[in-house]
Amino acid sequence: MAVKAVRILTIGKPTFSTNSTLSRLAECGWGFYGVDGVREGRDVLKAFQIDVVLAAESLPDGRGYDLADSVVRQSGTLLVGVALSENSLWLPVVDHGEHVLGSRAIGARILESELVRILTIRARERGVEPVMPPKPQPKRAAPPRQAPGRRRSAGAA
Numbered sequence: 001m002a003v004k005a006v007r008i009l010t011i012g013k014p015t016f017s018t019n020s021t022l023s024r025l026a027e028c029g030w031g032f033y034g035v036d037g038v039r040e041g042r043d044v045l046k047a048f049q050i051d052v053v054l055a056a057e058s059l060p061d062g063r064g065y066d067l068a069d070s071v072v073r074q075s076g077t078l079l080v081g082v083a084l085s086e087n088s089l090w091l092p093v094v095d096h097g098e099h100v101l102g103s104r105a106i107g108a109r110i111l112e113s114e115l116v117r118i119l120t121i122r123a124r125e126r127g128v129e130p131v132m133p134p135k136p137q138p139k140r141a142a143p144p145r146q147a148p149g150r151r152r153s154a155g156a157a
Contacts, residue, residue, distance in 0.1 A: 006048060007119055008032035011041040011064065012056025015088060018081070021112040030119050038062035045070045051122040052115060053078045054090075065101075068093050077118050079106065090114070096121075 007030045008022065014034065022032045035041050037060045041053065045067070053071050055064030057080050064080035071078040075097030079090040090106040093099070096118075106114050123129070 005029065006031040006033045007051040007122070008115070009041060009044055009050045009053045010034040010055075011037065011053065011067065012059050012081070014054070015081075015108075017088075017108055018054065018111065021115065024112065025115060025119070030115075036060060038064075038066050041067055042070050045074060045076075049074060050076055052076065052118055055080050057082050065093055068099065068101075072097050072099065079111075079114075 008025070010018070010022070010032060011034070013036075014022065026032060033044065035044060039061055041055065044050065045053070050071075053067055053076060055067055055078065057064050064078070067078055071094045076094065077092070077096060078094040080093050082089045082091060088108045090108070090111055091101065092103060092106065093101045095103075
């Protein structure tokens, strides 16, 4: 079994969808670690080299944006999750050590592919060829509908 390096730090409570994505990435060796707040997040960033930080916008002791300077020092990437009424949106705040807030937004449905892109680049920078996660199984198509047969009228017999 391959050793998992912790490359992703989550700060705040991740959604079910984000947890599923993180679990799939962990199967490929990209481990993650989670903490509750900004203070704990900064402590982890001081102790470990983290490639990607996924932080909730609102945290018990601050905001996800407050981690930007700590992530810049590591040349990492910070994505802040903004809760919407029915889904969430990820805002890149720092990308490979550069402030990029406002440049774009990432929908929850493409978070996994964005994380794979970032982690792959960082792994290759370290001289490691990353293991790619399997492609999700396509949804099965519904069986084709059959055109309803013509009805005969009662008097046409």
